[in-house]
Every structure is written in C-alpha cells, then in structure tokens.
Amino acid sequence: MFRICKIWLTLHLLLFLSGCWDEKTIQDFHYITAIGIDFKDGEYIVYTQLVDFAAVAKTEAKPTQAPPVYVGKQKGRSISIAINKLMRNTQQSLYLGHVSTFVISENVLNRQSTEIVDYIYRNQLLRYSSNIFATKNSMDELFSINGFFNLSPLYTTLYFPDDVYRIISFIQPITVQRYYSDQREKASTTILPSISWNDKVWKEKDKKRKSLYMDGAFIIYYKVSQPWFSEKELSGLRWLTKRTNKTPVNITMNKQDIYASFSHPAHKVKPVLKDGKYKFDIEIDVSGKILGLDTQIDIDKIKRKFESQIKKEILSTFKTGLQKNADPLNLGKTLYIKELKYWQKNHLKEPKDYLDKDSIHDINVKVHILNTGGLEAKPLE
C-alpha cells in the first residue's frame, strides 16, 4: 500500500514539477535587449532594440555581414501603454527578461517622475542589474549601431561599459539598482553616465565606423537639479570614486609631458565646523606608475606636481558643480550621515544650501609612485 503511494507521489511530482504551464521555448520569442525611453508632448516614446537570436552568441566562424537589428518605437501616455502597443505589432511574443540596458533621454530626466522606477521594479521580468544611461542623442541612432567586425550590438559599450571603464576610468557606469538606490537617498548625488556616438575615430576601408562612448554624465540631485557635465569637467570625480581602476593624468614640467596612470584612490571626506557652517576636508591617497617620462626631474618633484594637478581637478569639478547647483563630489551625503542634527535643524534641501565657494576647506592629496614602467626613472638619451 505504502509503496503504491510512493510511486504515485513520484509520478505526481514528475508530471507537475516540470512546470508545463510556464514552459518557454526559446525560439518562440523575440528578445528585447535594450529599452530607450524618451518623453515628448505629454507622451512617453519607448524604443526597443531587438537582436536576432542567432547573432547573440559569438561563434567560431566570423559573421560576414552585419547582423540585422530592429528598433521598435511607440508612443503612449505611460511606458506600459507604449510597450503594449509594441507587443501588439510583433510577429512572435516579446520577452522582457533579457533587457540588459536602459537608456533615458534628457527630457525624461527633467520630469523626475517615478514612473520608470515603478515600471522596472514592479515588473517581475526586468532586472535591476541592467545598465542605465542617459543620452542627449536620438535613440534611433544609438540603437542601430552594431559591434565591431559585424558583431551584434550586444558587444558594444551600451551593454558592457565596464570593459572600457576598466582600462580608462573616468565616469563609472552604473546599474539600475545603484542608480535608483542612490537617487532616493536624501542629500545624495547620483552620477548617471551619458552615452553618445561618433564616427570620427574608426574607419573600415573608406567607410566611417560608428562607435559608442560615454561622453559625460548627468549629476542628479533628486527633485532639485540634473545638469549635464562633460567628461573633462568631471575629471575631479574619479579621485573620489573607489572603483577607479586605471586613470591617466598628464602634467607638464620643463615644457615636457609626463604621463602617469593611477588606480584605486582612497578618499576620505570630513565635514568640519568653521564659523557656524560646515566645510569639508578631503583626503586622497592614490598610487600609480609613470608611463611617459621625457625629462630628467626628481621623482619627489613629479609627485608634488601630480598632487597639485589632482587637487586642481577636484577643485574645478567642485566649482563647475557650484555654478549649476549640483554637488558632483557628493559632499552632501557625508554631511548628512555625519551631521544629521545640523542638517535637519537648518532645513537643508539643495546643494546651494550647504555649499558655497569656500566650502572646501582643505584638500590633502598623497601620491605614491610605485614604478616607472619597464624603464628606469630617467628619460631615454
């Protein structure tokens, strides 16, 4: 009796646990890989990038022609309405579970609505480990750029921004999860990288090749301001970013260039009370190696020059931020965490409430030169 019961139970499990209802056959779907969201005239415009399933995996044989990329575009009063319109017009059903990049336009950023976060977090198929970018360009163009060597768009900066960031770290790419968790934090600034393209750098025979790159970032102070900064204006930011992996710095001494690459800066921000207002002490400790040395100078002097260069970059980023009522160095977050009472008592709300041109009290940079590359610490004769 018991044995029959057991066999029956096992059969039962075999039948039911294989989940026939939710089974999905992979060739029956169109996979959306990127979603772009724009806003115009009271309506959201949603762009989706569909990549041919066969072009997803890298294969041994090189593709001889560029893989087809479809860009869908629909309008709607909400994101879901627009996406539903897109779904009505596909030939196989659309699958959202593999979206790995979101791109939002400047207009959407300026609206500061909660709709996108609501859409992404409520949907049980979308992932917050996806990348998120802002853009000033048109999404049509962004989404139609293929990877190099006829690879699909999945092998571009749009999908793997970390690959480039790791070798030249300026603006840290972020995921949806980090973007929204930082953005909703009181007194915090979120840095949302912006993506753009040009066709001036690479050529294929005589044809210009389009390539994607990060050109700057929007510095978002939730519900207050979201100005755009170019990569150069943000050069001070990399010294306050833990993930900075390799970042180049150039200095000029004796009319000769000295070039070094730095990595993993340690930083410390300390608010200090001066005349009833908090100012900030910033400490940076960074090590790097010299990769270009054309002139014979004492290493200590070079170090000092690098230190003052880094200091200059931080100050200039701070000052540009000040003009636009932004706090790119995220000083507000430290102040809020360490001096909560002061923050609440003075009803501080936006960067200009707690920052002015003298807010940086002291910047203390320490540079360590680990080595001078494959050559000794003197220029070639």
Add this chain to the structure above:
Amino acid sequence: MKKISSIQTLSIFFLSIGLLNHVILIPFLLSTGGRDAWFFSILTIGLIPIWVYILSRIIKNMDNQSLTDWLENRFGKHIKNIALFFIVIYLISLVLATTKETIDWITTSFLFETPSLAIIIPFTLLCIFLAHSGMRSIAICSSVLLPIVVILGIFVATGNIPTKDYSHLLPLFENGYFHGIKTLQYSGYGLTELILIAFFQEKLSDKLKIKVLVFLCLGLVFLLLGPLTAALAEFGPSLAEVMRYPAYEQWRLLTIGKYIEHTDFFSIYQWLAGAYIRVSMALFLIMEVFKGKTNNVKLGILFAVGFLMVVISIVPFSNFKFLHISQKFYYPGAFYFLLLLSAFLFIGTFIRSKEGKRHANETIQK
C-alpha cells in the same frame, strides 16, 4: 524508540525559523523600521541570555515528558485542554500563513501561468507525508536539505558584495530615536518561536546544552541581519521599504562576470526547503497533541489541515491584503501569544508536579 540529536534539532530550526527570519519577516521589518530596523534587530541579542535561561529551565523541567503529560501534571486537565486548544490554533495558523506566503510568492515571481492548485496539492501531500513519517524523518530531511541552503546563502551573500553599498545603513534615527522600536515585535518573533522545542524535547537523544541554545539564538539573529542589511545596502531604504520580497530580489540581482545571471531559481530551493520543514514540523506537532488517538484519526486531522492549506492558497484573497493583515495583526499577535505561552510554561516550572507530590507523599509514608 529512535531519537533525534541536538545537531538535527539545530538544522530543523535553522530551516523552519530561518525561512521566517531570513525571508518572511524582512519586508515587515523594513516597512515599519526603515533604515533603523537593523539597529533594533541587533538589540535583540541583548535579550538572548534571558531567553536561553527561560528555555533551558522549561526543557529541563519537562524532563522527557511529552507536553500533554507535563501540562496535565502541572495544571490539571482543564487548563491543559485550554492551553492545547490555543496551541493547536496557533500551529494551524502557522501552517496556513506559511503556505499562503509561499504560494503567493511563487505565483507572483516566476510561475505566472501555472494554476496554484498544481503547486499546492503536491506541496500539501509532501508535507503530510513527511509529518506522518514522524519527527525523526523531519530531522533527517532537514539535515539533508540544510547544507545546500547554507551554501546557496553564502553564494548569494558573497556574490552580491560588489553591488552593496553599506553607507546606506547610516544615518540612524532620522525620524527620532523610537521610530523603529516597533520592529522588535518582528525581530523577536523568530526567537520566541524556539519555544516549539518544548513541544518535542522528549524526542531528543542528548540534552540540549546551553551552548547549543545560545548558538541557535545567535544564528537566528544573524539570519535576520544578513538579508536585512543587504537589502538596505543594495536598494537603499526608500526602495527596500516598499519591496514585497526583499530577500528574493537579492537573488535577482546576482550576476557573476559577464555571462552568468538569472540565478534566482536557486532561491526556489531555499524557500521551498524552509517552507517544507516548517509546515511539516507544525503538522507533526499538531498530531502530537492528539497523541492518544488512533492512526486514522491522526491522518484525518492531517488531511483536514491539508485541505485548509489548499483552500487558503486558492481563495482569491489578494497578496497585498494578506501582507497588510499579516503585518498588522497576525505576526504581532503570534509574537505576543508565544510570549504568553512561554510565560505560562515558565510559571509551570515552578509548580510542583502532582505525580511528584504523590511520589513525595509515598516516600514520607514509607
């Protein structure tokens, strides 16, 4: 009679209360306490010595008698029946709340199109089968299930480290010092449920040492703190507060390198292992209350509760209403009930047993 060891008891509780502390209670803690929740959860560590003292005194005093016998000896038949009645009600509610939570999670997170019946019937049958096989089977089952659950837990905790930013844990007390104090009723609930040890202590082969109990309590608090701080560090307080399944969302976040993602199916194993042991244990303890009855009566009771499990998961009672009720009424209520029950049992340890009295009289007469 075959008995179970302390280690097996540990694994039973790490799975059954683990599901509670690690998963079910996290959204309540976050939505009542916000950022301060983790701080108040740490405070519960301070209560562990008192709680362990009470527990060990009760277990020692029960001295291998079953709960029903012990209650009758101390309080007499009437009070025993009343106490058992409330205990059974509590155990049934535990079974139903766990089942409802599990099935809701499955249907809102990944099996959108599968009818709930197809999920709930096998689950109920398995639980009844395990409960009917006895405490030793539950113990063996949980010692088999637990190691993989632990390995997966370590996997998701360490794999997510790059996405965590622990600065979200500060500043504390944004909304006053006592804003999060209500979270204590949730963070304490997992610990108070340890009183269930008293319901089956006679099945233990060795004495539960104080060391083991302290380890168990610390482990449970640690299980609570892990996903709680991780949810705050990953999503920030404002998003973590409104998430329905913060612990599960952490699995959805996990990516390793470029090509490994979508690992959340592992969480199904973890959750179901916990729910399976939790429900089976409660079903078994319900059966224990009806100890003297025949096998058929016991089976009937099991199937009756099983029927309730099926009913509760298919009635169209929406998830957010269930969330509201369990957060506002059920879990705090269960917490206070268990506190009362523990106090009641603790008082019982001071009453001299009737058998003991008789025994004492006999020796005096001799």
